[in-house]
Amino acid sequence: MANEVSRPDGTRPLTVWYNTKCPVCDAGIRHQKSRLIEAVKAGRIEFLDINLEPDALAHFGAGLDDVRRRLHATDEDGRLLVGADVALAVWRRTPGQGWIATLLGAPGIIVLTRFAYDRFADLLFAWNKRNGRW
Template structure:
């Protein structure tokens, strides 16, 4: 099987992150089976993205992914890449990933991710 077009690293210990990825994965069953996308728990391989200088806490704070060319994608850009692969959600990528909205999308994503990360730390989800 060829390398996935997108390998998404996320934190399964975060109930919000885990539920969101499970929900998204269910929409992408064919893409997962075809090897176009893969979802990986960073807690199983904490140093998986060390070559990029990415720590375990970095991935616990924000989604990270690598594309088929081995480039690192972070945060809102990962969500947009997933939406592009999801037939029913391409419009989300178009709306939130366009030149005008992308800075706002990234800002909103980052603030939400910061709050979620702090909530998970307070609740001992490590």
């Protein structure tokens, strides 16, 4: 699987799994990819469509609907990140956006960040489901 592939130096990229069938998710990831072109080219980060490999994160207990509901990623150490933690990891790597991760990932604030992300993700998931975006 793509999220288990190491680079020649033995490290893994941050691998972000997302739902391309969600227009909001797809637009957000396309925007981030455009800001991370060098990191993508260098293999330090990759963005993959969960719809093409629905069982890609099954060994973590994450199914297709889990990823359709919230971003999922595997970090350089092979750990699973979910939801707001994925967004923070991407912002940390995005030129000019590290400050967002620092602010929203600060102790005390991270709880609110995760709560807000999860509520938005729940609404977006329900909207996509209602509109048959599977």
